[in-house]
Amino acid sequence: xxxxxxxxxxxxxxxxxxxxxxxxxxxxxxxxxxxxxxxxxxxxxxxxxxxxxxxxxxxxxxxxxxxxxxxxxxxxxxxxxxxxxxxxxxxxxxxxxxxxxxxxxxxxxxxxxxxxxxxxxxxxxxxxxxxxxxxxxxxxxxxxxxxxxxxx
Amino acid sequence: xxxxxxxxxxxxxxxxxxxxxxxxxxxxxxxxxxxxxxxxxxxxxxxxxxxxxxxxxxxxxxxxxxxxxxxxxxxxxxxxxxxxxxxxxxxxxxxxxxxxxxxxxxxxxxxxxxxxxxxxxxxxxxxxxxxxxxxxxxxxxxxxx
Numbered sequence: 001x002x003x004x005x006x007x008x009x010x011x012x013x014x015x016x017x018x019x020x021x022x023x024x025x026x027x028x029x030x031x032x033x034x035x036x037x038x039x040x041x042x043x044x045x046x047x048x049x050x051x052x053x054x055x056x057x058x059x060x061x062x063x064x065x066x067x068x069x070x071x072x073x074x075x076x077x078x079x080x081x082x083x084x085x086x087x088x089x090x091x092x093x094x095x096x097x098x099x100x101x102x103x104x105x106x107x108x109x110x111x112x113x114x115x116x117x118x119x120x121x122x123x124x125x126x127x128x129x130x131x132x133x134x135x136x137x138x139x140x141x142x143x144x145x146x147x148x149x150x151x152x
Numbered sequence: 153x154x155x156x157x158x159x160x161x162x163x164x165x166x167x168x169x170x171x172x173x174x175x176x177x178x179x180x181x182x183x184x185x186x187x188x189x190x191x192x193x194x195x196x197x198x199x200x201x202x203x204x205x206x207x208x209x210x211x212x213x214x215x216x217x218x219x220x221x222x223x224x225x226x227x228x229x230x231x232x233x234x235x236x237x238x239x240x241x242x243x244x245x246x247x248x249x250x251x252x253x254x255x256x257x258x259x260x261x262x263x264x265x266x267x268x269x270x271x272x273x274x275x276x277x278x279x280x281x282x283x284x285x286x287x288x289x290x291x292x293x294x295x296x297x
Contacts, residue, residue: 020216023175024165036162036182043174088171 021085021096029074029082029099034066037084044086044093050145058093058143061123064116065097065139073101073137083136091145092125098136104129160186161222168209172217176205180221180228187223193281196259197228200277203255207246208232211239213272227261227280234272240265243275 025040027033038059045055066082074080083098121127124141132138164179166172180201184194208217212235220231235243244263247256256263262278 020167020214021165022167022171024163025179026163027161028159032186033162036179039178039182040164040175043176043178044171046174047170 019087022088023084023086025084027082029069029080029101031067031070033082034063034070037066037082038063040084041086048088048145054143054145057123058095061120061141061143062095062097064120065095065141068116068139069097069099069101072104073099075102088145093143093145095141095143096132097139097141098132100134100136103137159222160224161220163218163220165216165218166205168212168215168217172205172209173202176217176219176221177201180230183221183223184228187225187228189223189228189281193279197279199255199259200230200279203247204230204232204243204277208235208243210246211235211243226282227278229279230277231274232277233266233274234268235275237273240273240275 023040023044025037027036041059041062042055044050045058050058062084066084069082073082078101080100083096085096085098087094087096117127117129120139120141123143125144126142128138128140130138130140132140160183162179162183164176166175177198180197181194184197189197204219205217208219209215212218212233218233220229222229222231232243233239244254244256244265248254252258256277259279260277261280262276264276264278266274266276268274
């Protein structure tokens with residue numbers, strides 16, 4: 001498990017995130033669909049009156065996690081699903097990004113810089129990598145919805 | 153309900169309440185725009201999304217709204233469900249506005265309640281735009297059965 005947060009000890013992850021999510025989105029794992037996920041979180045933020053800075057952090061972290069699915073989860077000739085689930089509890093948002101691909105494994109031929117997960121760990125209150133329902137690969141992040149809008 | 157990896161579609165399930173409208177509207181708007189939906193019909197698509205988001209949760213068993221949104225050249229489709237028995241008809245009827253008429257019937261090109269043997273009822277809403285979409289719309293108008 002990898003946890004992290006910019007300020008103080010990380011928030012504990014919810015013990016059980018198999019509860020019914022407030023929002024689920026399932027799309028083909030294509031690069032152009034990452035924008036759809038970002039827009040969906042824009043709508044979520046509008047409904048929950050989330051501040052600009054908190055929304056920017058959520059969108060960036062979710063984008064990184066979804067990009068990992070698009071680039072790494074499936075073989076080049078394979079197009080699998082990208083699943084996003086969001087749970088809202090008392091001004092805390094838990095986001096699960098899931099795929100049915102090969103799992104999180106080191107790649108010597110990775111086209112990326114390897115900054116995605118450290119970036120998510122910095123932006124989120126907590127981060128956990130593991131297996132979700134039905135053995136799908138899962139990145140689980142929590143965010144505080146009423147975080148300060150002061151970038152300092 | 154699953155998504156077809158090769159198509160411009162997304163399956164959204166959202167809890168009935170304040171989240172539903174903004175989230176469904178964004179997903180529908182994004183996929184419709186990607187399918188080259190003209191701006192006037194994009195507005196219509198968002199009207200349909202708002203009507204569905206505000207009412208569909210009342211006709212589902214668990215208070216959650218499931219929508220498969222798909223957009224191809226010339227048309228946007230929303231497949232809503234599973235719904236309770238007669239939920240599709242009730243959802244259509246609930247879109248009646250005083251002085252305006254039924255929003256879904258006025259804006260959509262096709263309203264088609266469908267029954268799944270194993271999983272309740274669905275309402276398919278099709279909104280066409282442009283020559284390609286109109287040509288493949290069988291009724292050429294509202295088909296609220």
